[in-house]
Amino acid sequence: MGLASQKRIMLLKDADVIHAVFETKQYVKALGFTKVDQHMIATAVSELTKNVLKYAQEGEVTLNTLDKDLKKGIEVIVKDNGPGILNLEKALEDNFSTGGTLGIGLPGTKRIMDEFIINTNSSQGTEIKTRKWIR
Amino acid sequence: MTDSNIFEKVSMHVTRGCLVVLINFELVDQAIIEIQKRILERVHSSEVKGIILDLSELEIADSFLGNAIKNIARTAALLGTTTVVTGLKPGVVASLVELEIEFENIQTVLKLEDGFQILTNLMKITDRELDEENKYEE
Ligand SMILES: Nc1ncnc2c1ncn2[C@@H]1O[C@H](COP(=O)(O)OP(=O)(O)OP(=O)(O)O)[C@@H](O)[C@H]1O
Numbered sequence: 001m002g003l004a005s006q007k008r009i010m011l012l013k014d015a016d017v018i019h020a021v022f023e024t025k026q027y028v029k030a031l032g033f034t035k036v037d038q039h040m041i042a043t044a045v046s047e048l049t050k051n052v053l054k055y056a057q058e059g060e061v062t063l064n065t066l067d068k069d070l071k072k073g074i075e076v077i078v079k080d081n082g083p084g085i086l087n088l089e090k091a092l093e094d095n096f097s098t099g100g101t102l103g104i105g106l107p108g109t110k111r112i113m114d115e116f117i118i119n120t121n122s123s124q125g126t127e128i129k130t131r132k133w134i135r
Numbered sequence: 136m137t138d139s140n141i142f143e144k145v146s147m148h149v150t151r152g153c154l155v156v157l158i159n160f161e162l163v164d165q166a167i168i169e170i171q172k173r174i175l176e177r178v179h180s181s182e183v184k185g186i187i188l189d190l191s192e193l194e195i196a197d198s199f200l201g202n203a204i205k206n207i208a209r210t211a212a213l214l215g216t217t218t219v220v221t222g223l224k225p226g227v228v229a230s231l232v233e234l235e236i237e238f239e240n241i242q243t244v245l246k247l248e249d250g251f252q253i254l255t256n257l258m259k260i261t262d263r264e265l266d267e268e269n270k271y272e273e
Pocket residue numbers: 047051052055056080082083084085086091092096097098099100101102103104105106107126198199
């Protein structure tokens with residue numbers, strides 16, 4: 001599978017989260033993930049994209065297919081040009097929030113996915129690259 | 136309201152003394168807040184003895200929705216109303232576990248009918264308790 005299977009969704013308004021979740025569900029279903037994994041990955045996308053709208057106003061999410069050796073999976077890249085995550089270590093802990101909510105989106109997403117990398121700084125914003133493999 | 140026709144899609148009605156709310160698709164946070172408000176208004180203003188949140192068709196429950204469900208149950212309890220969640224899908228349960236959202240003090244059952252059963256039994260108990268109280272007053 002080449003670049004043709006890449007999917008990009010702009011995140012500008014609340015309803016785009018619903019759109020991103022919908023597209024993710026279709027995407028991972030087509031890849032062959034189990035139903036439980038489909039729903040969990042879409043939940044992770046819901047968390048990350050809601051963060052973008054809440055803390056960075058706008059951004060985009062990209063879905064890629066991973067096809068390595070005999071393994072298949074999905075890569076989700078969520079990117080924004082917002083203020084960056086000031087205290088990354090804290091943000092990855094349970095129950096840390098600067099938004100007055102539970103503060104479980106990032107740590108929960110990290111547990112749902114197999115790989116999870118954050119690049120963040122105050123001048124370029126935040127890019128979260130996360131992957132999950134088909135079991 | 137960003138999604139004006141959402142209340143045509145989220146059904147909310149009273150059956151056998153229970154407020155049954157069917158949430159079967161993903162909602163924007165603002166809509167979740169609005170539904171939470173409407174549920175509590177209905178509980179407050181009507182003779183509803185229990186709330187059944189029917190999530191049997193819902194596929195995604197993120198931290199915001201999970202927390203909203205806990206809030207509904209907590210506030211309804213203060214109004215003397217029990218909340219039962221029915222029909223959680225395996226993927227929803229698995230996500231809530233990873234998010235470490237626990238529905239403490241909320242009954243969860245697989246089937247809608249079991250939800251009615253629990254609430255109907257509770258209502259019988261409260262009716263009986265009321266009868267007992269009335270007896271003493273005589
Ligand atoms: N894209 C982002 N840009 C800037 N800061 C962010 C971004 N995403 C997360 N953060 C910061 O990391 C913190 C933790 O995020 P997390 O998603 O875990 O919790 P939350 O969004 O505050 O609450 P919850 O997701 O439980 O509703 C946020 O409060 C915010 O300070």
